[in-house]
Structure formats: structure tokens, C-alpha cells
Amino acid sequence: MCHYIESICIEKGQIQNLSFHNKRFNTTRKELFGSSTFINLENYINAETHFERTKCRVIYDQEIIDVSYQPYKLPSINNLSLVFDNEINYKYKSTDRNRINQLFDLRNDADDILIVKNGLVTDTSFCNIALWSGMEWETPAKPLLKGTRREQLLGDYTIKERNIYLEDIYTYNRIRLFNAMIQFGEIDLMINKFTLKNTIHINS
Incomplete structure (x- = not known):
């Protein structure tokens, strides 16, 4: 159950x-x-x-x-593997993470995955994300899970919601990963071909 x-x-x-x-x-x-x-x-x-x-x-x-x-020990995340899955659903934070774990197992030599659903960037396997546009931090408007820190950051206007399409991701220069355990800014990566690697299609 x-x-x-x-x-x-x-x-x-x-x-x-x-x-x-x-x-x-x-x-x-x-x-x-x-x-x-x-x-x-x-x-x-x-x-x-x-x-x-x-x-x-x-x-x-x-x-x-x-x-x-x-x-809790802060994880070391230096790069992400892009994974495409148009059917994944994780609206509620549940013990059933089978689909996410299956995607995570496909990451090859990357530290984590960045999941793309219907052309939109969503979350990593365990974090919400925000991307730096040069003027503000933008977070996907349609994440897999609306995390509690994401809600807090939206509430205090630290981040702003936006549909972030995969083809636009290189218009941003930084990405931050955060969740209830990871403070905003503790995992901050430059966006380039070394931090975003591989492309794996599950269904599209």
C-alpha cells in the first residue's frame, strides 16, 4: 500500500x-x-x-x-542527465518512487537527472529547481512536486514561476537545486554541456 x-x-x-x-x-x-x-x-x-x-x-x-x-549530509551534485518522460506523475509526495528511481538509474555517469515532461523542464529526482535569467530566478510552473521550500521561496518573491521549455534552457546561465533539506543557494551550478549531459528518452 x-x-x-x-x-x-x-x-x-x-x-x-x-x-x-x-x-x-x-x-x-x-x-x-x-x-x-x-x-x-x-x-x-x-x-x-x-x-x-x-x-x-x-x-x-x-x-x-x-x-x-x-x-542529513548535503549531497554532492555537479552534473545532471536530461531524461524525457511524458507520463510521469508525482503530484503527491509518496513512498512510491518507482518511476523516479527507474529514471534515476538511467543517469549513466551523471550525479542526478533533470526530468523533462512534454517539452517542459520539471524537477531533478529529489529537488525543485530555479534558473537564473540574468535578472531573476525562475522556477518551472509545472513541477512534478510542489515542494515546501519552493512554496516558501515563491511566497517571499525569491523565485518566480514560468514555463521553462527545454530549448530555452541554455538561455539561462545558472541552475539551483533545493528542497526541504537543501537551502536555496547551497547547490548552484553553471549551465553548460558539462553540467547538462546525455539525453535519454523514455517516452515522448
Whole structure:
């Protein structure tokens, strides 16, 4: 059975972006299970004892099933393999990552993948992205998953939504990867033939 996940960053004993996690968590419960009871994740998370960056993983369906904690190390990402898949769907953050994992396994010698769906750039295997236009940071308007940090960055006008077509990607000069655990700017790559490599079509 498929369950759903909130991956929450704890740092210096504080839960990061709690309101955005609560919103997505309760929206998922309502849309998939018809649950209208609000649950505050803060009541289920022991943050005070975690001072280093820690990944809190909440597994749930209609109710919370499990809460676990793991020290987090920033991954080393230096290049991405372009993968085309027009059928992939990951609207809800779930434990079923089979399709994403299949695409990730095709990356050859790249560190991660950048998924293109119907001609539009979306996400990597575990991050939302933003690209620098020379004037502003633009993020795909149709990501696979609307991440909590993405929502926070949109809310404070750090990034702006736009449909980003693959043929336009080299008009940008930098790409940033981010998610609940990775701060905006911690993974920042120049866009060139060395950072975007290979082209793999699954279905198109």
C-alpha cells in the first residue's frame, strides 16, 4: 500500500518551514482521504534534541503512521542527465518512487537527472529547481512536486514561476537545486554541456 511523506528539516532544535509542511500534509489528507481534521505536525515531532541538520520523515495516510529522524549530509551534485518522460506523475509526495528511481538509474555517469515532461523542464529526482535569467530566478510552473521550500521561496518573491521549455534552457546561465533539506543557494551550478549531459528518452 502506498503511503505519503513529509520530509522536514530540523536545525538548531527548530522545525523549518512548519506552516508549509502542515499545509501540504493536511491538503493531501483531505484530497486523498477526505479528512477535514487539521493535524499540527509540530505535536508529533521532537525537534529540541536535534541541533545539527536532521531529516524528520513523517509517514502517513489519513493519520500519522511513523516519525523517524536521520542526520542529513548535503549531497554532492555537479552534473545532471536530461531524461524525457511524458507520463510521469508525482503530484503527491509518496513512498512510491518507482518511476523516479527507474529514471534515476538511467543517469549513466551523471550525479542526478533533470526530468523533462512534454517539452517542459520539471524537477531533478529529489529537488525543485530555479534558473537564473540574468535578472531573476525562475522556477518551472509545472513541477512534478510542489515542494515546501519552493512554496516558501515563491511566497517571499525569491523565485518566480514560468514555463521553462527545454530549448530555452541554455538561455539561462545558472541552475539551483533545493528542497526541504537543501537551502536555496547551497547547490548552484553553471549551465553548460558539462553540467547538462546525455539525453535519454523514455517516452515522448
